[in-house]
Amino acid sequence: MSTDHLKIQFKLHPVPECLLSRNPPPHVNSIEQYKKLYEESIKNPTEFWGKLANELLTWHTPFQTVLSGGFEHGDVTWFREGRLNASYNCLDRHAIKNPDKVAIIYEADEPGQDRKITYGELLRDVCRFANVLKAHGVKKGDTVSIYMPMVPEAVIAILACARLGAVHSVVFAGFSPGSLRDRILDASSKIVITADESCRGGRTIHTKKIIDEALVECPGVEHVFVFRCTGSSVPFSSPRDVWWHDELEKQRPYCPPEIVNAEDPLFIMYTSGSTGKPKGVIHTTGGYLLNAAATLKYVFDYHEGDIMGCMADIGWITGHNCIIYGPLANGGTAVLFGSTPIYPTPSRYWEVVAKHKITQFYTAPTAIRLLRKFGREYVDPHDLSSLRVIGTAGEPINPDTWEWYNEVVGRNVCSVIDTYWQTETGSVTVTPFPGATATKPGSATFPFFGIDLAILNPDTGEEIETTEAEGVLAIRRPWPSMARTIYNNHNRYLDTYMRPYKGYYFTGDGAGRDHDGYYWIRGRVDDVINVSGHRLSTSEIESALIMHPMTAEAAAIGVSNEIKGQCVQAFVTLKPNSNNTDVKDLTLQVRKYIGPFAAPEKVYIVNDLPKTRSGKIMRRILRKIVEGQTDSLGDLSTLANPDTVDTLIEEVKNS
Ligand code: WTA
Numbered sequence: 001m002s003t004d005h006l007k008i009q010f011k012l013h014p015v016p017e018c019l020l021s022r023n024p025p026p027h028v029n030s031i032e033q034y035k036k037l038y039e040e041s042i043k044n045p046t047e048f049w050g051k052l053a054n055e056l057l058t059w060h061t062p063f064q065t066v067l068s069g070g071f072e073h074g075d076v077t078w079f080r081e082g083r084l085n086a087s088y089n090c091l092d093r094h095a096i097k098n099p100d101k102v103a104i105i106y107e108a109d110e111p112g113q114d115r116k117i118t119y120g121e122l123l124r125d126v127c128r129f130a131n132v133l134k135a136h137g138v139k140k141g142d143t144v145s146i147y148m149p150m151v152p153e154a155v156i157a158i159l160a161c162a163r164l165g166a167v168h169s170v171v172f173a174g175f176s177p178g179s180l181r182d183r184i185l186d187a188s189s190k191i192v193i194t195a196d197e198s199c200r201g202g203r204t205i206h207t208k209k210i211i212d213e214a215l216v217e218c219p220g221v222e223h224v225f226v227f228r229c230t231g232s233s234v235p236f237s238s239p240r241d242v243w244w245h246d247e248l249e250k251q252r253p254y255c256p257p258e259i260v261n262a263e264d265p266l267f268i269m270y271t272s273g274s275t276g277k278p279k280g281v282i283h284t285t286g287g288y289l290l291n292a293a294a295t296l297k298y299v300f301d302y303h304e305g306d307i308m309g310c311m312a313d314i315g316w317i318t319g320h321n322c323i324i325y326g327p328l329a330n331g332g333t334a335v336l337f338g339s340t341p342i343y344p345t346p347s348r349y350w351e352v353v354a355k356h357k358i359t360q361f362y363t364a365p366t367a368i369r370l371l372r373k374f375g376r377e378y379v380d381p382h383d384l385s386s387l388r389v390i391g392t393a394g395e396p397i398n399p400d401t402w403e404w405y406n407e408v409v410g411r412n413v414c415s416v417i418d419t420y421w422q423t424e425t426g427s428v429t430v431t432p433f434p435g436a437t438a439t440k441p442g443s444a445t446f447p448f449f450g451i452d453l454a455i456l457n458p459d460t461g462e463e464i465e466t467t468e469a470e471g472v473l474a475i476r477r478p479w480p481s482m483a484r485t486i487y488n489n490h491n492r493y494l495d496t497y498m499r500p501y502k503g504y505y506f507t508g509d510g511a512g513r514d515h516d517g518y519y520w521i522r523g524r525v526d527d528v529i530n531v532s533g534h535r536l537s538t539s540e541i542e543s544a545l546i547m548h549p550m551t552a553e554a555a556a557i558g559v560s561n562e563i564k565g566q567c568v569q570a571f572v573t574l575k576p577n578s579n580n581t582d583v584k585d586l587t588l589q590v591r592k593y594i595g596p597f598a599a600p601e602k603v604y605i606v607n608d609l610p611k612t613r614s615g616k617i618m619r620r621i622l623r624k625i626v627e628g629q630t631d632s633l634g635d636l637s638t639l640a641n642p643d644t645v646d647t648l649i650e651e652v653k654n655s
Contacts, residue, residue: 003468006514010399010440013406016413019388019435026301026435034436034446041449042477049078049290049450049480056293056329058093059084060259063286067478071498071505074490076478077263078287085257086266086289087126087163090328092257095119102333105307105356106152109199109339111348114355117152119331122159124253125152129244130160131251136223136242138191140165140258143268145189147171147180147211149198150338153227153244154314155324157193162266162285165258169268169280172315173198173205177213178544178593179278183270184214186280187487190222195229201343208234262286268487269317271423272528272537273496280487283426289329291427291481296326299419299448300360300389301434307386309335309358311349311367316534317423318393322362341367346374350382350409357386361409364533365397368405369563376408384409389434391417394533395565396521402441420444420521422507423535424497426481429453430519443518452476454504455513458525461501472525473511474504527619529558530566536598538619544593545570545603548586550578555609555617556600559626570600571609571622571648581605606651608644610636621645625652 020029028034041048046066053063063082069075094101099120106115117125138144144161146168148154154170161168169187171180184192192215198205208226212235215221226236227244266285270278296302300322310322314336327334335356341349341363349371353361371378390410397405397418406416415434421427429451430444437445447453454476455469456462464471482505486493500506510522524530527538538556545554552573558566568590574581583603591599610618624633630649636642 003470003512006468006470006512010443013416013439013441015415015435015438018413019415024303026433027298028301028433029435031436031438034433038447038449042452045450045477052294053079053082053286053290053480056297057084057089057286057290060088063262070478071503074485074494074498076482076484078284078290078478078480079262082262082286083259084262084286084289085163085165085259086285086325087130087159088257089289090159090162090325091119091123091126094328094331095123098331099123101331103328104152104155105333105335107335107337107339107352107356109202109343111344111351115152122156125156126159126163127255128248128251128253129156130163130255132225132244132247133160133164133166133191134255135247135251136191138164138166140260141264142166142191143169143187143189144191144193145169145171145184145187146193147173147175147207148193148195148227149173149200149205149207149229150313150336151195151198151227151229152336153195155336157225158267158314158320158324163255163257165260165264167265167268169270170315170320171270172313172595173207174313174315174597175595176592177210179595180210181214181217183278183280184218184221186270186278187268188220190220191225192221192223193225193227195227196234197230197232199230200338201340204230204232206234208236212237260285263484265484267320269320269423272535272540273526278540279489279492279496281423281483282485282487283481284484287480287482288426289325291479292321292325293329294449295321295427296330296332298433299417299428299431300362300391301415302327302330302332302360306359306388307333307335307356309337309353309356309361311337311341311361311363312393317421317426318362321427341371342374346371346378347382350379350384353387354383359386360389360391361387362391362393364394365392365401366395366532366564368392368397368401368409372401372404372408373563379408384411387414389415389417391419393419393421393428395530396523397442399441406441415439418442418444420519424483425479425507426483429475429479430521440518443514443520445518447519450477450479453519455511456501456504458510467513467517468515470512471510472501473507473509473519473521474501475507476504529556529568531558531568531597532564534597536568536594540594541568541570541590541598541600544590544598545572545586547593548581548589550574550581551586553609553617555619555622557619557623557626559601559623561601567601568598569602569604569626571604571606573606573609602655604652604655606648608641608647610644610648611640612638613640615640622648625649
């Protein structure tokens, strides 16, 4: 692979002077200090992580073995004799010392309806709800599915599970009944926690109705706890359905934490892979919590008194890490944002930053691209002087957008951090350190502590040892928050991450390393589409399309999109005698089976799809046709039906 493009000199942004002269100074305040700590974390991981685990977490039983096991069998353990409780670490130890400190600032959908929740209050609420769950039979190791809007009760539900050692599985509230059902069934949850309705961007979402539809095919669910959010009347079927508030009143506001092993699972998070079936990624209590705490402290340079403003949904790993576990494990204050960047106006984020004096702001590049389109007049009037660190995650940020973020939002006095990570990595893996790393717009820069990166030749699997390298991104050794398995499918875990390149964890992303050693993440090399930072698999979308009675075959592709990064487009062939199919029905089909965010922007109804002789659809060719690159379609000789290509080009042109 050519590496000429890696020689381009990118503008280097030094760490803003005002951050270095702050008192207290950044936790890591020079590139030399970063290098020293990073080297220690790689050369002596046992000492490095052992020390940090005792510094950042409270253990009920100390650990003796920091790390054991490896990638080959997927038997990695961290802190294996250690015992702790995540909710104790996030609540009790701070509430005992400082009960009146604000833990969560809730910014509701409608401006002006914000609410602050202290550590003392949060601990009592979590305990009460944990007692409710306990009274309904929930115990250590049980899985609990949570499908909730962005309300404080979602945080309470999550931490109540952690208090009992139950395993939470939060399903993003944008998923449809079908996707929700699959996730509840896969996790074998007997308990579901939800709300009556919710509001987002001024629109009402009929949450309970979605749950009811999903549960038609989940006979194993015994109880549904319903939080009253809007108060509208919703379908309610006792004794299965139980009102949150009715039960809460019965319970005492203290519940002793169930002390679990470091390797006991803390949660399941479903994510898309190359095949249609979503993977339930398992994160464990000790390692995950340690990395979540370390991310907030080092990646966001969290100091006492800071206000962390992560705009992600708690249904994604970013929300778990940067709204709940990271801030609370540090005894910090986090904003829980329940609206959209443009509701009621495109100034919403900046009003929230100014109102709550947010110090660390974190969102997805897609939101920045959208707001940039509206113009800086929506940003400029707001006092953003509290901001110190502004970050992005979830997808590549293009240099132009980075520069705009830096200048307009960061006013050239903030550290801009492009953080690269995955649901499976559990915490940030490639990132600038706010007080140490000179940044290059579009590069996630350098590895976080303990992340031993390698760039491999995708064909041979050999490691590219030169500084300049282009290939696929892999990690050489275990880190504390790495996913330990896929729920009930360890073999799939090994197949997906450990077996493609022996001895490495495979990220599924392409990456480059330039002459200065900076990493540039290129995006997925598998069949995963990243729409506005949401991961979708092509086969998941295809399965939804194929369920339509008129569909014969379907192919989904990701196409570049100015705002969303990528959008979904689909090609469908119809069964004979089904000429009347409306494209809208097909789009609706995906909305219904996965969720609105997965709906294809365009569906082409075509006569045939390009296939190899073994019957594999060549999505690469479809992508090129849609992007107008018909003169670089590559080798078509492997196609079983090369004539289709010309017909397809015409069909796309005429649609
Ligand atoms: C992509 C989100 C470029 C990548 C935290 C990865 C990124 C997938 C970045 C994981 C970034 C995430 N630059 N690409 N800074 N961050 N990605 O599991 O393709 O929802 O594999 O985790 O998003 O998405 P996930």
